[in-house]
Amino acid sequence: MNKEQYLHQLDVALKRLPAHERKDILWDYEEHFANGIEEGKSEERISASLGSPQQNAKELLASYHIGKAEKKVTTGNILRATWAALGLGFFNIVFILGPVIGIAVAMAAGWVSGAAFVLSPLMVLASAAVYRGTFEWYDLFFSIGLCGAGLFIMIGMYYATYALVRGLIRYLKFNASVVKGGLNRG
Numbered sequence: 711m712n713k714e715q716y717l718h719q720l721d722v723a724l725k726r727l728p729a730h731e732r733k734d735i736l737w738d739y740e741e742h743f744a745n746g747i748e749e750g751k752s753e754e755r756i757s758a759s760l761g762s763p764q765q766n767a768k769e770l771l772a773s774y775h776i777g778k779a780e781k782k783v784t785t786g787n788i789l790r791a792t793w794a795a796l797g798l799g800f801f802n803i804v805f806i807l808g809p810v811i812g813i814a815v816a817m818a819a820g821w822v823s824g825a826a827f828v829l830s831p832l833m834v835l836a837s838a839a840v841y842r843g844t845f846e847w848y849d850l851f852f853s854i855g856l857c858g859a860g861l862f863i864m865i866g867m868y869y870a871t872y873a874l875v876r877g878l879i880r881y882l883k884f885n886a887s888v889v890k891g892g893l894n895r896g
Contacts, residue, residue, distance in 0.1 A: 723767030798889040816864040827860025
């Protein structure tokens, strides 16, 4: 495949990137071709040495989305980075999707249990209002204790969520570097 075909396929595969990012990447690849031609290589040989434009685009998309998730941690950025890393290879379904689902379930369970504990005094009062004559002071004081425990759980979940999201981003970067060719490659 010649230079124009290679760059066109790469451009099409990178269509989900912003225009300025795509332009920079294509310029870098044009520079690879220019350097190779100066060294006396043919365009076909250069394109073969660069690898598949589709695979390169997957790697570039994953790197872009992981970098974006590092800069601004939002649910959308994390999901896009995870999805892009999943696209790098079939084995990533096990090595990325499994931990992501596990972390998401653990975080959801922690947040829900903390919220349930915090709301327990309201549930005791609602129960006493619905079922008159069943109010016990012990239930109210116990639920207030649960509310305090729930606040501690939610504070812990805030820090745990922060740490887990940062860890997930590091794991996605590690996984992308392994797929790109090992840990020795930047």
